[in-house]
Amino acid sequence: MTKTDLIKRKLVSPKEWLGARKKLLVQEKEFTRLRDQLSRQRRELPWVKVEREYVFEGPNGKEALGDLFEGRNQLVIYHFMYAPDWEEGCPSCSFWADNFNGIIVHLNHRDVTFAAISRAPLKKLNAFKKRMGWTFKWVSSGNNDFNYDYHVSFPAGVPKEELEYNYGNPPFATSDLPGVSVFYKDPERNIFHTYSAYSRGIDVLNTAYNYLDLVPKGRDEDEFEFGMEWLRHHDRYEK
């Protein structure tokens, strides 16, 4: 547990608090409307036809990108950082997974199929998934170019200025970074790439941070050089 002193607050009567709260409510409602508007804008993005063939290793053996839709029209991919030589999946991505693992069943009923994709071999993914108690679908992109084409894995030896991440350059030299990509499959089985987000673009998909945004200390990460330093795999916190 982190220990930062709470800033002493001016205590007020319930009536005064209500006045301040209602002022904030106006700003919150405005924010909600802006978010709705941005969601509409996002859906207006043009789509790009996926011409390449990708084959993944998954629980059903070899699966093409089209197979991952599992009969639905929309596919959301979480680019989970797990490089082939790592002993375990990235702790931050695991935090994201703790957020999405329980809600995928609901997405499935709005025509959305969900899968995580990592470069590590399927055997490693399965073992780690079992350890963490997750049930979402997780496939390995192995040696295919999927992760590189969607800008979440980076070849060694290339200066970061020449690499693309979050529509700019990666913040530091690394083999893998997180992201989310969305695909659509039409009745003729054409697959389109519709959207990708990275970095703080996937911030709101970690609902836990929205919860932290409600408490007095907020995200409370300023004291750390790397914001998520406090984070552990959910089975690695001290009891």
Added chain:
Amino acid sequence: MATHNTGTREEWLAARLELLEAEKELTRRSDQVAQRRQKLPWVRIEKEYRFETDEGSATLADLFRGRSQLLVYHYMFGPDYTAGCATCSTIADGFNGFVVHLANHDVALSAVSRAPFAKIQAYQRRMGWTFSWASSFGNEFNFDFNVSFSEQQQREGSIDYNYERGGHAMDETTQLPDIVVQNAAMCGTDGPTYTRDRPGMSAFVLEDGVIYHTYSTYARGLDGLWGMYQWLDRAPKGRNEAELYQTGGLWWRRHDEYAKR
């Protein structure tokens, strides 16, 4: 789905970069609202509340479990419901997985409902959840934080929910929206009984043995806390429920109630 514009990767990228600016702007605005939220003044809690939990009788201070901050999810589960609210259940499916991280970042999260604890416990077991869930059965906690209302308040039209009197669809007494009636039926109850409880989230802080109320949010204020919607907002069809709403349909079910497909 109607046909959609397609383009080259270059065309897509140009549109995407434009959207990226708007997204960054919204992220900054979200940070600003969060900062303003943290600047809200605090109100001292003078009342003593007794809850029933899996560790026996507990005070509000006990719900902090050694942390200095407490988030209470006001889970709709009235004493007369036969099951917890199905809509709240979709929110709980999200936080059930990450409360462990909040607990290790000085935030205890507890759901609180008016149903007797035995009912809560049975329902929680059915859903396979492990988060803390306390019963406020018989105490005034839910009424004080504007998430439970009396029959008299319903009759008089004196319900203040989401900082507004009579401003919410659930305040309606003569004709409740179909979606509310469906939600009620999924809890084995009728509309008026169902709407005497409401969803919300409240934040408290414990400092030198004193508890302060810092924040409460209701209605669409919970939207960003509802994981499934944030993901759907990124899919081509979006929330994909407008038509259903027009016909009064409710698409979600409790996670163990979907027909297998």
